[in-house]
Amino acid sequence: xxxxxxxxxxxxxxxxxxxxxxxxxxxxxxxxxxxxxxxxxxxxxxxxxxxxxxxxxxxxxxxxxxxxxxxxxxxxxxxxxxxxxxxxxxxxxxxxxxxxxxxxxxxxxxxxxxxxxxxxxxxxxxxxxxxxxxxxxxxxxxxxxxxxxxxxxxxxxxxxxxxxxxxxxxxxxxxxxxxxxxxxxxxxxxxxxxxxxxxxxxxxxxxxxxxxxxxxxxxxxxxxxxxxxxxxxxxxxxxxxxxxxxxxxxxxxxxxxxxxxxxxxxxxxxxxxxxxxxxxxxxxxxxxxxxxxxxxxxxxxxxxxxxxxxxxxxxxxxxxxxxxxxxxxxxxxxxxxxxxxxxxxxxxxxxxxxxxxxxxxxxxxxxxxxxxxxxxxxxxxxxxxxxxxxxxxxxx
Amino acid sequence: xxxxxxxxxxxxxxxxxxxxxxxxxxxxxxxxxxxxxxxxxxxxxxxxxxxxxxxxxxxxxxxxxxxxxxxxxxxxxxxxxxxxxxxxxxxxxxxxxxxxxxxxxxxxxxxxxxxxxxxxxxxxxxxxxxxxxxxxxxxxxxxxxxxxxxxxxxxxxxxxxxxxxxxxxxxxxxxxxxxxxxxxxxxxxxxxxxxxxxxxxxxxxxxxxxxxxxxxxxxxxxxxxxxxxxxxxxxxxxxxxxxxxxxxxxxxxxxxxxxxxxxxx
Numbered sequence: 001x002x003x004x005x006x007x008x009x010x011x012x013x014x015x016x017x018x019x020x021x022x023x024x025x026x027x028x029x030x031x032x033x034x035x036x037x038x039x040x041x042x043x044x045x046x047x048x049x050x051x052x053x054x055x056x057x058x059x060x061x062x063x064x065x066x067x068x069x070x071x072x073x074x075x076x077x078x079x080x081x082x083x084x085x086x087x088x089x090x091x092x093x094x095x096x097x098x099x100x101x102x103x104x105x106x107x108x109x110x111x112x113x114x115x116x117x118x119x120x121x122x123x124x125x126x127x128x129x130x131x132x133x134x135x136x137x138x139x140x141x142x143x144x145x146x147x148x149x150x151x152x153x154x155x156x157x158x159x160x161x162x163x164x165x166x167x168x169x170x171x172x173x174x175x176x177x178x179x180x181x182x183x184x185x186x187x188x189x190x191x192x193x194x195x196x197x198x199x200x201x202x203x204x205x206x207x208x209x210x211x212x213x214x215x216x217x218x219x220x221x222x223x224x225x226x227x228x229x230x231x232x233x234x235x236x237x238x239x240x241x242x243x244x245x246x247x248x249x250x251x252x253x254x255x256x257x258x259x260x261x262x263x264x265x266x267x268x269x270x271x272x273x274x275x276x277x278x279x280x281x282x283x284x285x286x287x288x289x290x291x292x293x294x295x296x297x298x299x300x301x302x303x304x305x306x307x308x309x310x311x312x313x314x315x316x317x318x319x320x321x322x323x324x325x326x327x328x329x330x331x332x333x334x335x336x337x338x339x340x341x342x343x344x345x346x347x348x349x350x351x352x353x354x355x356x357x358x359x360x361x362x363x364x365x366x367x368x369x370x371x372x373x374x375x376x377x378x379x380x381x382x383x384x385x386x387x388x389x390x391x392x393x394x395x396x
Numbered sequence: 397x398x399x400x401x402x403x404x405x406x407x408x409x410x411x412x413x414x415x416x417x418x419x420x421x422x423x424x425x426x427x428x429x430x431x432x433x434x435x436x437x438x439x440x441x442x443x444x445x446x447x448x449x450x451x452x453x454x455x456x457x458x459x460x461x462x463x464x465x466x467x468x469x470x471x472x473x474x475x476x477x478x479x480x481x482x483x484x485x486x487x488x489x490x491x492x493x494x495x496x497x498x499x500x501x502x503x504x505x506x507x508x509x510x511x512x513x514x515x516x517x518x519x520x521x522x523x524x525x526x527x528x529x530x531x532x533x534x535x536x537x538x539x540x541x542x543x544x545x546x547x548x549x550x551x552x553x554x555x556x557x558x559x560x561x562x563x564x565x566x567x568x569x570x571x572x573x574x575x576x577x578x579x580x581x582x583x584x585x586x587x588x589x590x591x592x593x594x595x596x597x598x599x600x601x602x603x604x605x606x607x608x609x610x611x612x613x614x615x616x617x618x619x620x621x622x623x624x625x626x627x628x629x630x631x632x633x634x635x636x637x638x639x640x641x642x643x644x645x646x647x648x649x650x651x652x653x654x655x656x657x658x659x660x661x
Contacts, residue, residue, distance in 0.1 A: 047501055100606055100653060109513065113490065116572075120494035126571050134575035138490075139483065140514050140535035141650065148651060156604060157651035158543040159535045161514030169532055176550035180400060182604055196497045201509030250530035252522035254474075257450075258510040269528060383510055384519020386531065 006277045009178050009186075009234040010241030011392070013089035015080065016336040018228035018323045019053030023083035028340055031348050034368065036322050038212050038224050043194050048203055051212045053226025053324030054194060055079070066146075071112040071137045073193045074146045080191065080229025081150065089233050090151045093185040103155035103186035105174045106144035107167025109328035109382075111159070112137035114195035143191045147231075155183040161328065163382030164291075166190060167230070168331025171390055172248045178236045189231035190329035198225055198327060205258055213294035213325070214352040215318035216303075216364045223293040226324025230332035243339055246280075246375065246393040249273025253385025260298055260381060264305025267291075267379065270387035271309055274377060278391050282310045285391070286373035287347050289338045291381045292318020293325050302379065303360045310362075317365040321351030331380040331388065338376040338392050345372045399603045400553040401660075403589045403596035404637060408464030410435055410457060411582035411621060411628060416464050423618075424631075424638035430617050435581065442473075442524040450507055451520050453581075454486035458517040458564040459524070461583035465560070468595075469587050473525040476587065477557035480518045480564075481534040481544025483626045484576060486511060487568035517562065529557065536650035540565075541584070541629040543650055545657070549602050552588040561586045563627040582625040584634070597637045599660040608654040611645045633657055 015023060019037025020030040030037065038051045055076055062070040062078060081087055093102055119132035136142055144159040156177050160169045167190020174186035202208045202223065209222035238244060250273065253266035260267070275282060288310070291302055299318075306316065319337050326333050341347060347369040356364050375393045407417050413430045414420040422428035440459045443451055451459070458480060466473055484490075489512045496502045510516070515533035522531060530551060536543035541563045548561035564583035568576050592599070611632035613619040622631045632645035642661035646654050 104651065113494075116490065116494050117497050120498045123498070123571060128571045128575060132575065134572070135537060139537055139576075140485075141483070141537040141540075144535075145537070145650065154606075154652035156543075156546060156649065156653070157536065158547065160532060161535055162518065162531075162533045163513040163515055172530075173532065173547060173550075176547070176554045180550055180554050182546075182550075196502070197493055197504075197509075197512065200497065200502050200504045201493070201506075201512070204504040204506040204509055250532070252478075252518070252528050252531045254522040254526045254528050256523070257516070257519050258506075266528060382515070383513045384515045385522055386515055386518065386533075 007179060008238065008244040008246045009175055009236060010238035011232050011243040011245060012235050012241050013086055013233040014336050014339055015084035015086045016228060016230040016333050017055060017080040017083055018326060018333055019055060019226050020322060022079060024340060028344055030322060034351060036351055038324050043199060046196055046199050048199055049210055050208050051224040052194060053224060055227050068133050069136045069146050071115040073112045073143055073191055076193045076227060076229045077143055077146055077191045080231060086231055090187055093233060094153065097184040099152060099154040101155055101184045102153045103174060103177050103183040104144055104148040104153050104157040105160060105170040105186060105188050106147055107160045107170045107190040107328045107331060108140060108143050108192050109161060109163050109166055110192060110195050110197055111140045111142050113197055114193060117196050147187065151187060162386040163384060164327050164330055165380040165382035165386045165388040166328035166331060168380035168388035168390055171245055172250055172388065174234050175245060175248060178234060185233060185235045187231060187233055188332065190332035191229045192326055192328040193227045194225060207295050209294060212352050213320055215292035215294045215321055215350050216299050216356055216360050217353045218355045218357040220294045220296060220299065222295050224324040226326045228323060228326035228329040228333045230329055230336045232332065232335065242395050244393050247274040247278035247391035249389045251387045255385050258383050260301040262301050264301040266385055266387045267302055267305035267381060268309050270389040271377060274389040274391045285314055285375050285377050287341060287376045288314055288316035289334050289376060289378040290316050290318040291379040292320055294320060300359060303362050306362045312361050313363055315347050315363050315365050317348055317350040319348055334378045335390055335392060338378045342373055342376055342394050346370045399601045400549055401599060401601050402549060402552055403591060403593045404598050404600060405587040405589050405593050405596055406465040406468040407597055407634060407637060408461040408585035410460040412580050420634065421638040424635045444524065447520055447523055452486045452489055452511045454564060454566045455517045455520050457566055457581055457583045458562050461585035462560060462562045465585035465587055474527045476527060477529045477551045477559040478518060478521060478527060478531040479534060479544050479548040479551065479559060479561045481540040483535060483537050483540045483565050484568065485514045487572050491569045491572055538626050539648055539650035540626045542647040542655045546655060548588050553590050556590050558589045561588060563630060565625050565627055579624040582627045584627045584630045601658040601660060603656050605654050605656050607652065608646050610648045
């Protein structure tokens with residue numbers, strides 16, 4: 001671990017759009033009312049019998065000047081950007097620092113591949129239809145490029161695509177760029193939209209539940225897929241800002257492409273690195289937002305890791321019973337939910353968990369608690385054994 | 397960032413006529429002609445047998461340049477942080493998946509699905525080398541090399557981690573090729589370190605500036621290569637390193653700026 005002192009960036013604006021609704025208030029209300037955004041419904045012509053966390057209102061096209069970029073993923077990005085005064089907050093940062101000094105780091109796993117799927121259904125004489133654009137729809141960078149152009153930013157920019165840890169890792173990449181003085185502010189976020197590739201793909205791996213996803217439940221049978229756009233604005237000069245990215249930790253499992261290390265060694269390393277960067281002890285964490293996909297293997301391995309580092313007392317829950325697994329958007333979405341927990345002073349329960357798996361030893365929240373809190377750790381783990389833990393805190 | 401200074405400890409490449417760093421060095425120095433030959437087949441020394449069977453072409457190509465670079469890196473590979481950068485990763489898999497999904501009640505191959513993630517190469521690399529440290533996977537379309545180099549610079553310089561950078565892309569199959577004509581397969585790898593290493597290929601000073609013209613290759617064949625694959629945007633830097641010459645290589649980045657890489661005397 002690097003000896004250099006870590007200056008925690010300030011989080012000066014944040015927003016989320018998911019199956020729970022548009023913007024922070026919709027999310028806070030759903031969490032208070034214990035109302036899941038998951039519904040037993042089909043996505044377009046997908047024939048799988050499952051629950052999904054779909055965002056309403058994505059049938060509306062982008063404005064004409066963005067027609068080359070018009071796809072489900074960018075409609076979702078656009079909807080997300082327009083909540084909670086986020087665009088205005090970025091405009092203030094751009095005015096203050098200059099467009100060259102505001103970076104853009106967006107996580108996604110499938111970008112606009114939904115449009116590639118559609119285009120393949122319109123193949124004629126082995127040619128894809130004219131409306132289909134690779135660079136502005138399918139390419140993994142497309143969503144980061146869309147956000148960058150939409151916000152008129154010219155700072156360092158990249159899409160990060162490490163499967164389900166993508167939009168947790170954007171915080172690490174942005175913090176490095178801020179720390180090196182490469183930019184003064186950065187828009188980070190995650191955008192991933194429903195598509196057949198992930199629905200049928202996770203189904204092929206026998207990871208999709210027919211039932212609603214039930215993290216940490218004794219009878220959990222897999223994940224429910226969701227979609228989301230979540231964005232945060234990080235700034236180098238923390239000033240008196242209330243929220244901070246206090247630490248991050250990254251690791252690799254070196255174990256298997258699509259199954260977690262059952263001992264959770266990579267997860268332990270990521271969480272430990274996040275604590276070390278913030279120079280805090282495990283008992284200084286008030287709540288852990290779990291990766292908690294609801295698959296039998298993930299929840300057990302994560303619990304092993306958690307108990308090894310924190311013991312059995314730190315309250316924890318997965319919020320995927322609310323939103324579904326939003327894949328490349330999950331890291332940023334759950335960072336926003338963690339900030340909401342800090343702001344509102346509550347610990348969200350593990351929704352849809354009826355009877356806790358007796359093999360899971362951590363303090364899974366079976367009911368929502370209202371307590372002031374100071375620090376939240378949020379976990380995201382992805383295929384390829386890519387792990388990232390974020391430590392979010394309120395100013396002391 | 398007004399310049400972060402790093403050593404390039406090793407370099408690797410796999411491209412038509414530039415099958416490895418030793419050959420590329422001779423070609424880039426002008427000591428040997430560039431012969432536009434297909435890449436001869438090669439087999440990963442690092443991938444375990446199971447993974448070797450499952451790894452898709454883009455992953456094998458990424459390994460090829462990475463293993464070439466590691467041949468001149470004396471420390472264990474497991475201690476390296478990693479940055480993988482690719483515009484399109486494995487379009488062959490996306491093609492197969494989208495073909496399957498165009499039919500009713502599709503049955504996807506589970507191996508195809510887990511290989512379809514953009515970070516497949518990073519996952520296989522971590523498994524093959526037992527590397528458990530930070531690893532990131534980046535995409536910035538045609539600027540993927542510049543974006544990867546920047547992230548690797550920040551890991552090496554900012555977090556003091558010796559870092560392997562691997563940039564790679566393969567040609568998409570038809571019909572995607574018409575929409576994304578990456579003409580040839582190529583990968584490039586660099587090992588970067590914040591330490592001053594006696595055996596280093598060169599010391600770099602890397603800074604981000606507002607727009608600047610990207611460096612080109614004087615040799616027409618090499619300039620064609622540079623533009624034929626996002627990974628080969630690296631050629632102007634490799635050219636300086638191969639010649640052991642001081643100089644500047646400039647790369648367009650994805651954020652409307654440019655990376656200036658000075659190879660120090």
